[in-house]
Amino acid sequence: MPPAARPARVDAVRNRAALLAAAEAEFAERGTDASIAGIAQRAGVAKGTVFRHFATKDDLVAAVASDRFAQLEAVARRLAESPDPGAALREFTSATAEVLQQQGLTFLRAASECSPVVAGSRDRLLASADVLVERARRDGIVRADVTGADVLLLTCATVHTAAAGPGPAPDLWRRYLTIVVDGLRPESASPLPVPAPQQP
Amino acid sequence: MPPAARPARVDAVRNRAALLAAAEAEFAERGTDASIAGIAQRAGVAKGTVFRHFATKDDLVAAVASDRFAQLEAVARRLAESPDPGAALREFTSATAEVLQQQGLTFLRAASECSPVVAGSRDRLLASADVLVERARRDGIVRADVTGADVLLLTCATVHTAAAGPGPAPDLWRRYLTIVVDGLRPESASPLPVPAPQQP
DNA sequence: GCCGAAGATGACCGACTGGTCAACTTGCTA
DNA sequence: TAGCAAGTTGACCAGTCGGTCATCTTCGGC
Numbered sequence A, B: 001m002p003p004a005a006r007p008a009r010v011d012a013v014r015n016r017a018a019l020l021a022a023a024e025a026e027f028a029e030r031g032t033d034a035s036i037a038g039i040a041q042r043a044g045v046a047k048g049t050v051f052r053h054f055a056t057k058d059d060l061v062a063a064v065a066s067d068r069f070a071q072l073e074a075v076a077r078r079l080a081e082s083p084d085p086g087a088a089l090r091e092f093t094s095a096t097a098e099v100l101q102q103q104g105l106t107f108l109r110a111a112s113e114c115s116p117v118v119a120g121s122r123d124r125l126l127a128s129a130d131v132l133v134e135r136a137r138r139d140g141i142v143r144a145d146v147t148g149a150d151v152l153l154l155t156c157a158t159v160h161t162a163a164a165g166p167g168p169a170p171d172l173w174r175r176y177l178t179i180v181v182d183g184l185r186p187e188s189a190s191p192l193p194v195p196a197p198q199q200p
Numbered sequence C: 001g002c003c004g005a006a007g008a009t010g011a012c013c014g015a016c017t018g019g020t021c022a023a024c025t026t027g028c029t030a
Numbered sequence D: 001t002a003g004c005a006a007g008t009t010g011a012c013c014a015g016t017c018g019g020t021c022a023t024c025t026t027c028g029g030c
Helices: A010-033 A036-045 A047-053 A058-081 A085-103 A105-113 A117-136 A148-164 A172-184 B009-035 B034-042 B049-053 B057-079 B085-103 B105-113 B117-137 B148-164 B170-185
Strands: none
Touching: A010 A047, A010 A058, A010 A085, A010 A105, A036 A148, A047 B105, A058 A085, A058 A105, A058 A117, A085 A105, A085 A117, A085 A148, A085 B057, A085 B085, A105 A117, A105 B148, A117 A148, A117 B049, A148 A172, A148 B105, A148 B148, A148 B170, A172 B148, A172 B170, B009 B034, B009 B049, B009 B057, B009 B085, B009 B105, B034 B049, B034 B057, B057 B085, B057 B105, B057 B117, B085 B105, B085 B117, B085 B148, B085 B170, B105 B117, B105 B148, B117 B170, B148 B170
């Protein structure tokens, strides 16, 4: 085992944090089309500094996206201890929708498609979602043929509808999440024509 | 009123049609990021020719997107005469999903956001969707507080979920469209927390 | 077959991108 | 406080993009 690396300099730590915050904001506003130059400017740093901290643009995208998935996974783990499985599932989908809404759905999807690190974070989130769905099913809240991946994808869907609407409709997703959750109920459920996906 | 313009030359007509077909395919594959050069090559034409027929890239995007919305509006008008309003609504959502899936959801959204012509086509489609929803509601198939814009947005949503899934899952949207339509039923409907949008 | 006009062409332009690097500055350790 | 590794900088590079335009080709009326 090599000796512990010298700790990072304080200015490097500060710049790295500023870069992550700036990247988060720029990616949220403009998706993966956000330019490195713009992120650097927002962080108050030269462009070369970005590449010192993140070898490629993809690495920066992955860092931001992984943080988001990890944040949601923590929420799911906490809710898995909740005494009311139905409320826990609703709260989880709302929290997920809020993060997706804030960070940008297509950004997170693109990130998990081109980075195995992000895909890993996403899969851990999926596993936590499965736990919540299974608990809700045992409670009679959701139909038998629905999985965690289904719920995550449908939550993404409701956020997308809000983003697709005209002008700012920041919480239109609440309307559609309500309809979707109603559609998950076991009463009056139509048989589903296509099998559930393995991953969201 | 000026005298009728001389009819277009046959080669111009042929090239315009080839360009529209090529643009449709390229936009479907790569969204608005598709390059003019790629579209020109696919159409077997030089780049300058593209700009002779469409002054800007946006004009080309608008032409392709408008065609799609008009195609869906025609479907809706036909279904408005159908004797079974519930089946008509289901068929309309399926047809819409298929077009969105084929042409690319984000492409169509981007197109209608930056071109008033496309927005007009989209609004005509919305009006036709409203007719279908109203008929279904009178038949007791959908809850009272749902509009045509809701149904269109939710249909977009199910397509988005399929696109967000891993690998090719070309008809996963059928699974989620079933869940969503179940969620539209009047029985066991939870009150909706946010008003419906004016446009989809 | 001739000829004018409409159309097609592709080299070219400027703007912008992600990424590199040699020169310079700064924080930390001894 | 001296010295050096770590960190920062911005000019620069190659590539791509949408868009222009002088030049050439082709259609179609006579």
